Amino acid sequence: MRLISAVLGFALxxxxxxxxxxxxxxxxxxxxxxxxxxLREAEAERDxxxxxxxxxxxxxxxxxxxxxxxxxxxxxxxxxxxTEVAAEVEAGTGRVAEQASEVEARQGDLCGRLExxxxxxxxxxxxxxxxxxxxxxxEDALATFEDNLADAxxxxxxxxxxxxxxxxxxxxxxxxxxxxxQQREIDNTGSELAQAEADEAxxxxxQGSWAGRVVDLxxxxxxxxxxxxxxxxxxxxxxxxxxxFVLMPLVRRAxxxxxxxxxxxxxxxxxxSQAQRTLTVRLxxxxxxxxxxxxxxxxxxTVRGRLLYDWSSPFISFAAGLYGxxxxxxxxxxxxxxxxxxxxxxxxxxxxxxxxxxxVVMRPRHVVGVVGAPELQxxxxxxxxxxATWQVRYILFSGTGSLVVQGSGDVVATDPGGASTRMEQxxxxxxxxxLVVSVNRxxxxxxxxxxxxxxxxxEFSGAHPLFWQKSxxxxxxxxxxxxxxxxxxxxxxxxGF
Numbered sequence: 122m123r124l125i126s127a128v129l130g131f132a133l134x135x136x137x138x139x140x141x142x143x144x145x146x147x148x149x150x151x152x153x154x155x156x157x158x159x160l161r162e163a164e165a166e167r168d169x170x171x172x173x174x175x176x177x178x179x180x181x182x183x184x185x186x187x188x189x190x191x192x193x194x195x196x197x198x199x200x201x202x203x204t205e206v207a208a209e210v211e212a213g214t215g216r217v218a219e220q221a222s223e224v225e226a227r228q229g230d231l232c233g234r235l236e237x238x239x240x241x242x243x244x245x246x247x248x249x250x251x252x253x254x255x256x257x258x259x260e261d262a263l264a265t266f267e268d269n270l271a272d273a274x275x276x277x278x279x280x281x282x283x284x285x286x287x288x289x290x291x292x293x294x295x296x297x298x299x300x301x302x303q304q305r306e307i308d309n310t311g312s313e314l315a316q317a318e319a320d321e322a323x324x325x326x327x328q329g330s331w332a333g334r335v336v337d338l339x340x341x342x343x344x345x346x347x348x349x350x351x352x353x354x355x356x357x358x359x360x361x362x363x364x365x366f367v368l369m370p371l372v373r374r375a376x377x378x379x380x381x382x383x384x385x386x387x388x389x390x391x392x393x394s395q396a397q398r399t400l401t402v403r404l405x406x407x408x409x410x411x412x413x414x415x416x417x418x419x420x421x422x423t424v425r426g427r428l429l430y431d432w433s434s435p436f437i438s439f440a441a442g443l444y445g446x447x448x449x450x451x452x453x454x455x456x457x458x459x460x461x462x463x464x465x466x467x468x469x470x471x472x473x474x475x476x477x478x479x480x481v482v483m484r485p486r487h488v489v490g491v492v493g494a495p496e497l498q499x500x501x502x503x504x505x506x507x508x509a510t511w512q513v514r515y516i517l518f519s520g521t522g523s524l525v526v527q528g529s530g531d532v533v534a535t536d537p538g539g540a541s542t543r544m545e546q547x548x549x550x551x552x553x554x555x556l557v558v559s560v561n562r563x564x565x566x567x568x569x570x571x572x573x574x575x576x577x578x579x580e581f582s583g584a585h586p587l588f589w590q591k592s593x594x595x596x597x598x599x600x601x602x603x604x605x606x607x608x609x610x611x612x613x614x615x616x617g618f
Contacts, residue, residue, distance in 0.1 A: 139354050214270060365576060372505055376504065379558045381500050382555045385479040394471055397469065397471075399470070402492060403455075408451040409494070410492050411447075411492075412525065414447040416461060417449070422458070423449070424458075427446045428446075429444050430491060430497075433497075443485070460489055460490060460525055469530070473524045475495075479517075481551060481552075482515050482554050483517075488526055495521065528591070530590060535588075537587070542582075543578040544578060544581070545575055549579050550588045551588045556583040557583055560578070
């Protein structure tokens with residue numbers, strides 16, 4: 122049940138984190154829209170642009186349909202007129218021919234001059250005048266028929282002209298084919314389309330402003346923002362799962378344990394004191410204490426300054442903080458110095474004495490003071506274990522002398538007693554180089570998945586002590602400072618600091 126609760130709690134926390142990120146983005150957008158009216162207006166205009174673009178596209182489709190229908194109607198009207206005009210030309214040609222025959226016949230019925238004179242003198246109807254009037258009427262009809270035939274032929278020529286469109290043919294003939302209503306609808310639709318195109322152009326110019334670009338950028342990138350938020354939330358967990366179940370088993374099988382001691386002297390000796398908040402170091406005649414000046418409190422004896430602890434290893438001395446030291450030398454009397462951490466009330470100090478020792482591995486940041494003149498040495502180790510622990514160099518204090526080291530919460534010396542002991546890397550301060558050091562995967566998956574414990578544990582085997590602290594500092598609180606601190610801590614860890 123606890124496992125189910127833990128899994129559900131983990132899933133709910135991740136879902137809540139994704140929802141919180143999405144809500145934060147949405148609230149940020151609302152805040153920006155409220156604080157910057159230009160952005161709010163640009164957002165509204167962007168929506169308006171979409172509506173206008175859709176309306177313009179609909180009007181274009183409607184206008185295209187109307188024009189297609191109108192052109193089809195014009196084609197049908199032109200075809201009908203062509204047929205009618207052809208029939209009219211054919212009928213007019215026959216009518217003109219018949220009327221010409223009629224005129225010719227009427228001309229034969231005219232009276233001569235004597236007959237016309239006699240008819241003018243005699244009283245009563247005048248047949249000669251009647252024949253002339255009939256001829257005149259026949260000639261007028263022939264002229265009308267010829268004019269109509271000429272007009273019909275002209276219309277036929279227009280309708281047969283391939284260079285003219287159907288609309289131009291109808292315009293020249295003065296015909297609309299009953300399409301005036303459709304033409305007015307096309308004109309109205311064209312006007313609406315022109316207005317929509319003008320609005321669209323104005324809104325597109327508005328979207329070219331900085332506010333429009335911001336709104337458009339958000340509209341185009343919000344999916345990537347959400348995807349990035351999901352990756353940021355889920356990727357660490359997925360990476361932890363892969364590292365735990367895939368990478369670390371491979372490292373465990375492939376790595377070779379590290380043994381730093383080279384030909385250790387069987388008479389080598391190492392002893393530790395109890396961890397204390399303040400540590401008093403008593404010096405024999407000629408014995409020298411080199412300690413960080415800020416840690417030195419009351420002093421009995423002669424104190425001098427020293428720039429570096431070891432001029433043969435200046436970089437290591439400087440990186441370890443062993444520079445600007447107070448050098449106290451025993452003069453045969455009651456010479457002593459009290460050491461205490463100046464800015465960490467939860468810090469503890471321990472003294473480590475050793476003689477003819479092959480080397481005490483200690484992270485230099487934990488070294489507060491050195492008694493005597495032990496030698497600074499380095500050991501480089503490469504391989505898959507170095508990749509797993511992110512450490513390729515180890516710093517040793519060898520020979521005879523003493524170290525004063527500090528740790529947070531407490532400083533403990535643990536002897537594995539010939540077996541193996543695991544310890545979280547961030548708590549390990551140092552170890553006796555005669556120990557065999559390897560790596561192993563943490564045995565607790567859920568605390569590791571939740572970020573409470575590290576993935577890799579240092580594993581020590583042998584009958585010599587390792588030194589560890591109870592806790593680690595919280596580090597900087599500023600996000601930027603945390604980034605720099607993480608970078609330099611990782612870099613220093615690779616080099617053994």
